[in-house]
Amino acid sequence: MKYQSQSVAKAYFYCAMALFGIQVLGGLLAGWIYVSPNTLSEIVPFNVIRMIHTNALIVWLLLGFFGAAYFLVPEESERELYSVKLAYLQLIILMVGTLGAVGSYLVGIHGGREFLEQPLWVKFGILVAAVIFLFNISMTVLAGRKTAITNVLLMGLWLLCLLWVFAFINPDNLSLDKMYWWMVIHLWVEATWELVMAAILGYLMLKLTGVDREVVEKWLYVIVATALFSGILGTGHHFYWIGTPGYWQWIGSIFSTFEVIPFFLMMSFAFVMVWKGRKNHPNKAALLWSLGSSTVAFFGAGVWGFLHTLHGVNFYSHGTQITAAHGHLAFYGAYVALNLAIFTYAMPMLRGRDPYNQVLNMASFWLMTGGMTFMTFVLTFAGTIQTHMQRVLGENYMDVQDSLSLFYLMRFGAGAAVVVGALLFIYSLVVVRKREVIQPGPAQPGPAQSVAGE
Amino acid sequence: MAEILTKTRARNIFYGGSIFFVVVFIALTAQSHRHIVKTSTAGMPLTEQVALGKHVWEKNSCINCHTLHGEGAYFAPEIGNVMTRWGVADDPETAYEILDGWMQAQPSGIEGRRQMPHFEITEEEMRALSEFLRWADQTDTQGWPPNDAG
Ligand code: HEM
Ligand SMILES: [Fe+2]
Numbered sequence: 097m098k099y100q101s102q103s104v105a106k107a108y109f110y111c112a113m114a115l116f117g118i119q120v121l122g123g124l125l126a127g128w129i130y131v132s133p134n135t136l137s138e139i140v141p142f143n144v145i146r147m148i149h150t151n152a153l154i155v156w157l158l159l160g161f162f163g164a165a166y167f168l169v170p171e172e173s174e175r176e177l178y179s180v181k182l183a184y185l186q187l188i189i190l191m192v193g194t195l196g197a198v199g200s201y202l203v204g205i206h207g208g209r210e211f212l213e214q215p216l217w218v219k220f221g222i223l224v225a226a227v228i229f230l231f232n233i234s235m236t237v238l239a240g241r242k243t244a245i246t247n248v249l250l251m252g253l254w255l256l257c258l259l260w261v262f263a264f265i266n267p268d269n270l271s272l273d274k275m276y277w278w279m280v281i282h283l284w285v286e287a288t289w290e291l292v293m294a295a296i297l298g299y300l301m302l303k304l305t306g307v308d309r310e311v312v313e314k315w316l317y318v319i320v321a322t323a324l325f326s327g328i329l330g331t332g333h334h335f336y337w338i339g340t341p342g343y344w345q346w347i348g349s350i351f352s353t354f355e356v357i358p359f360f361l362m363m364s365f366a367f368v369m370v371w372k373g374r375k376n377h378p379n380k381a382a383l384l385w386s387l388g389s390s391t392v393a394f395f396g397a398g399v400w401g402f403l404h405t406l407h408g409v410n411f412y413s414h415g416t417q418i419t420a421a422h423g424h425l426a427f428y429g430a431y432v433a434l435n436l437a438i439f440t441y442a443m444p445m446l447r448g449r450d451p452y453n454q455v456l457n458m459a460s461f462w463l464m465t466g467g468m469t470f471m472t473f474v475l476t477f478a479g480t481i482q483t484h485m486q487r488v489l490g491e492n493y494m495d496v497q498d499s500l501s502l503f504y505l506m507r508f509g510a511g512a513a514v515v516v517g518a519l520l521f522i523y524s525l526v527v528v529r530k531r532e533v534i535q536p537g538p539a540q541p542g543p544a545q546s547v548a549g550e
Numbered sequence: 551m552a553e554i555l556t557k558t559r560a561r562n563i564f565y566g567g568s569i570f571f572v573v574v575f576i577a578l579t580a581q582s583h584r585h586i587v588k589t590s591t592a593g594m595p596l597t598e599q600v601a602l603g604k605h606v607w608e609k610n611s612c613i614n615c616h617t618l619h620g621e622g623a624y625f626a627p628e629i630g631n632v633m634t635r636w637g638v639a640d641d642p643e644t645a646y647e648i649l650d651g652w653m654q655a656q657p658s659g660i661e662g663r664r665q666m667p668h669f670e671i672t673e674e675e676m677r678a679l680s681e682f683l684r685w686a687d688q689t690d691t692q693g694w695p696p697n698d699a700g
Contacts, residue, residue: 129664130625137657137665142625143614208608210622244557268601270686271586274621275579310557317560321567328571329578337694338619339590340582345692347578411694415620415628490697493627497664 097445099170101177104184106446108163109439111191113522115156116432118198120511120518122149127511130504140202147201147213153427154211155194160435161292162186165233165249167442168299173240178232186228193221209277212263219263226257244313245295245302248320252291259283271339278334285426286397287327290358293393293434294319297362300386300441305373312369319361326354333405337414345407352405359390359398359430366390376539378450381457385437388461392429392468400425400472412487417500418479425472433465436521443525455533456524463517471510478503593688603682606675615666617700619691626664628700633687635698646680 097103126145129135136145166183170176177183197218200206206213214222230253237246262279298316302309332348335341366387377383400422404413413419444451478500485496594600607613615626638645653676656666671679 132662133664134661137667141615141665141667143611143623143667146614146623146625147611206611208611208613210613213611213614244561268604269586269591269596270604270618270682271591271689272583273604274619275582275586314555314557314560317557317564318555321560321564324564324568325571328568328575331575334621335582337691338621339586339689339691341585341590342692344582412696414694415617415622415624417624420624486699487696490699492699494664496699 097448099176101180101183102167102170103446104177104180104187105163105167105442107184107187108159108166109443109446110526111187112156112159112163112435113439113525115152115159115194116518117522119149119152119156120515122146122152124508124511124515127504127508131501131508144201144204147206148198150211151197151201151213152194153432155190157427157431157435159187159190160438161253161289161296162190162229164296164435164438164442165229165253167438167446168296169233169236169246169249172243172246172299173237175236175240178235178239182228182232186225186232189221189225189228193218193225196221209266209273211281212277214263222263223260226260230254230257243309244316245299248291248298248316249295252288252295252320256284256288256292259288274338275335275340278331282331282334283328285430286330286355287324289431290323290327291320293430294323294358294362296434296438297366297386297390300382300437301366301369301373303441304375304377304379304383304386305369306375306377307369307373311372315361315365315369319358319365322354322361323358326351326357330355333407333410336407336410349406349408353402355405356394356398356402359394363390363394379441379444379454381451381454381461382437382441384458384461385433385440388465389429389433389437392425392433392465394429396422396425396427396429396472400476403476412483413479416479416482416487417475417503418483421472421475421479424475425468428464428468436461439525447528449528452528453524453532456520456529460517460521460524463520464514465517467510467513467517471507471514474503474506474510478507590690591685591688593690594685596685597681599678599681600685601682602675603678603680603685606671606679607682610669610671618686619689620694626666628695629683630686630689630691631695631698631700633684635700639684639687642681642684645684646677649680649683650676 122145125136126142126149129137129142129145166177193214197206197214200215200218201213205215207215212219233253234250237250259280262276265276267273267276294316298312301307302312328351329347330352332344333352335344335348367390370383370387404410404418404422440457481500481503482496485491485499486493607618612618612629613622615623616629617624618628619630620628633639633645636645636648638648650673653669653671656668658665
């Protein structure tokens with residue numbers, strides 16, 4: 097760690113991991129209710145548990161982004177943060193707001209727009225925190241060296257904070273409400289967050305592979321260009337059936353199909369950089385998470401997104417378990433895994449030591465990724481059957497659900513693996529064990545001459 | 551990547567193109583806003599009562615179990631066409647009675663069946679909720695859902 101002020105990131109990452117724990121435990125409980133529906137039904141109903149699950153996810157991902165910005169911007173800008181105090185103040189506001197929101201959900205106080213259920217005072221808290229953040233980070237960047245990475249990162253963060261304004265716009269007209277709601281939801285995960293993801297991934301590749309900055313930065317601009325060119329009009333794939341005009345069926349189908357491209361490019365970028373760079377960075381776990389993130393994001397967002405994005409398909413699959421399958425793998429690959437990549441990379445430095453617990457960390461990668469993949473498959477099977485029985489044959493919703501119980505049981509098993517993986521991950525970063533579970537072999541010098549096949 | 555695509559060019563394409571798409575998107579959004587107000591939701595007036603009903607829907611976080619026009623949680627049935635499913639889309643009084651009867655009967659307590667909670671809702675709010683759901687049902691959703699099962 098070159099700059100003292102980078103250490104605020106540590107507090108952000110710890111808080112993020114605590115909420116990550118709450119998120120997956122909430123998810124596991126929700127998955128259990130699908131298996132055994134009477135569980136807690138009169139004490140904490142499903143809708144409350146789901147709010148905690150989704151809200152904790154969104155906040156911890158944002159905390160991770162903010163922490164990542166506080167970690168990498170000083171290095172990129174070659175100067176200390178504008179204000180460490182403001183950064184801590186921002187974190188306190190966000191944590192008080194989040195825990196306040198969770199508490200108020202448990203006593204039945206909440207809004208009713210999906211993902212935006214936070215009571216108004218929490219929404220304002222988030223707004224204030226966002227303003228503090230933008231001020232603090234922009235002042236740092238403006239005074240220092242400007243790079244494409246900070247450029248793209250800041251643009252993503254500025255735009256995502258601005259879009260938060262739509263969290264306050266809730267027209268009485270349900271169709272208008274829905275249309276503006278997507279300006280937060282879709283334009284976050286399929287536009288502005290992609291900019292943040294690409295910037296963090298670019299930074300990780302720069303550090304882990306040792307490839308030239310020029311190369312990384314050119315890739316970066318191409319990736320984010322394809323992200324916004326497709327993602328903005330791609331919003332149309334949510335405007336098929338909510339009262340918006342019919343032309344969105346064409347615009348949405350065409351542009352959201354192009355949304356696959358940035359995810360494909362990010363995956364290609366990560367692998368090409370590793371291939372070209374050949375740097376033997378000691379933090380193998382961070383490299384695994386970076387490659388894993390871009391790959392699973394391509395499948396979760398790109399492939400599973402495309403699966404149901406054409407309006408002819410979406411007419412039947414809209415709002416089924418297929419949507420749930422896609423939502424889970426996309427969030428996991430693109431944003432969860434990317435955050436875990438930067439945590440894995442940064443934590444050893446923030447704690448002033450060499451990378452530690454790498455074997456445990458990598459084991460947690462496979463547990464979580466295996467679990468999420470399995471969950472996605474079973475939900476996709478369940479969703480396919482649901483689509484056919486309910487949307488094609490017209491059978492009653494509850495009857496159809498009854499015939500899917502085996503899939504929900506398997507989903508719970510997959511979720512359990514994810515929870516074990518998540519707890520193992522947190523343990524591997526928080527607790528520094530004296531020795532690796534498996535000792536690393538001796539370092540090998542790179543090959544002197546080119547080897548056949550290169 | 552070929553040399554014609556320098557970093558500066560890539561950056562400029564990114565900025566210029568993004569601004570272009572933002573402008574197109576804003577124009578289409580404005581047009582869609584007008585379409586919603588004037589056409590697709592114009593089948594039934596958006597009264598105070600409907601607005602109150604929407605508020606009741608939100609206050610009880612119904613969306614985190616149900617879907618409404620296909621959006622929400624996937625734990626409980628679609629509500630956007632429930633009035634059609636019950637055959638009361640054009641009959642406010644019966645719509646209210648069936649909805650009220652349904653809500654009062656929850657939770658069913660049946661072992662192994664997903665449970666809907668009991669909600670404290672006044673008669674005024676229940677009537678408003680019923681009108682909100684009838685209002686949502688008359689929205690022109692381009693023919694979705696494919697059938698009454700929702
Ligand atoms: C990392 C990026 C992405 C994330 C995190 C993500 C997440 C989600 C989530 C959570 C939903 C459900 C929203 C709701 O509650 O109604 C959703 C819906 C949807 N997503 Fe994505 N998504 C991503 C990228 C994509 C991409 C690239 C595509 C298309 C190629 C896509 C296509 C869709 C479609 C069509 C729906 C609507 C499904 C329905 O009709 O029920 N998504 N996405
Ligand atoms: Fe989307």
